[in-house]
Amino acid sequence: MSGQRPQVERILIIRPSALGDVCRTVPVLATLKRHCPGARIDWLVQDTFAAAIEHHPDLGHVVPFSRAALAGWWRSPATFSALVRWLGSIRRDRYDLALDCQGLLRSGLFALATRAPRRIGYANAEEMGWIGLNERIDAPMSEHTVDRMLRLAAAATRAEPVRDMHLHASPIERAAVAADPRLGGGRYALIAPTSRWPGKLWPAERFAEIAAAMLQERTGGARRFDAVAIVGAESERGQVGPLLELAQRDRRVVDLVGRTTIARLMALIESSSLVIANDSAAVHMAVGFDRPIIALYGPTDVTRVGPYGRASTVVQVLREGDVFDHKNAVRGRAMMERITVAMVEQRVFDTATPQHAALPRQPEPSVGRT
Known part of the structure; x- marks a missing residue:
């Protein structure tokens, strides 16, 4: 893709769960860092899964979402107040760009709460998850989950995505x-x-x-x-x-x-x-x-x-x-x-003596079957 790259200072990736999905969202982080090198890129993730990404060198800050602590917010005034305070803290970070890589109602509302000028996500998000977005990207459900997320990153950067799957251990x-x-x-x-x-x-x-x-x-x-x-x-x-x-x-x-x-x-x-x-x-x-x-x-x-x-x-x-x-x-x-x-x-x-190329890899055209 071509075009002038957006000048942004703060970006929020929204991918709270599940653990495997969090792990395979790192190409979005790599793409954003490649094309917006001066930006601080944070990640809203379920607190129990933060360890999967917290050592990634491209990550600015983890924004932990405590699903357990905030569950049932509609039944408890105290929990509702905690949720409001947490959403307010996201808004105060004044993000320029938010990417909803989850595509559900909850994550769409998180995107809305940022009040970022650009809130990008799926046009076909489930549960009306598109409700908090102002840029809705077509991403066929038939595509691999990683490729669908990279469509969002490409739209955000107006540049080719980076298919770098590398994780980083403690x-x-x-x-x-x-x-x-x-x-x-x-x-x-x-x-x-x-x-x-x-x-x-x-x-x-x-x-x-x-x-x-x-x-x-x-x-x-x-x-x-x-x-x-x-x-x-x-x-x-x-x-x-x-x-x-x-x-x-x-x-x-x-x-x-x-x-x-x-x-x-x-x-x-x-x-x-x-x-x-x-x-x-x-x-x-x-x-x-x-x-x-x-x-x-x-x-x-x-x-x-x-x-x-x-x-x-x-x-x-x-x-x-x-x-x-x-x-x-x-x-x-x-x-x-x-x-x-x-x-x-x-x-x-x-595979006893594995011989395979180094990352990053391109998607393979067909499924291995036995």
């Missing part, structure tokens, strides 16, 4: 991971087997088979990996019983479920030699750290929400008549169960 957490003796002092794989949506889950017993296979000795006594780390939230331990049982039998399987913060998870992924995950934030973190990935997808559309620029890393078995609906647990599980252990083990073998 130096303290990076050092902690390096010092953890359980991770074999070197080559470990990370398995992220959980999801908030049951329909996205690959069977836990199959993950356990893969973990065991990755630790087996090959011809000549060498192993593919020295350790396998299992991650997830404490509330998700019930999803991964077979993996936890394996960890009790084999100390090389490191049970980190419920024992990692977002900052620690990022450092673990950054230092890993392979990430195997369902459709979850771990996939997008692995893209951000340019790690080898095996992404297991079923009821979600890879062309829209897959690992950006890394579609060939996806294992997905589609059939005629399939419908993408991750909220339908029965249909989703059936689609995930089409992925066999043999399919994933072959991918592990193929």
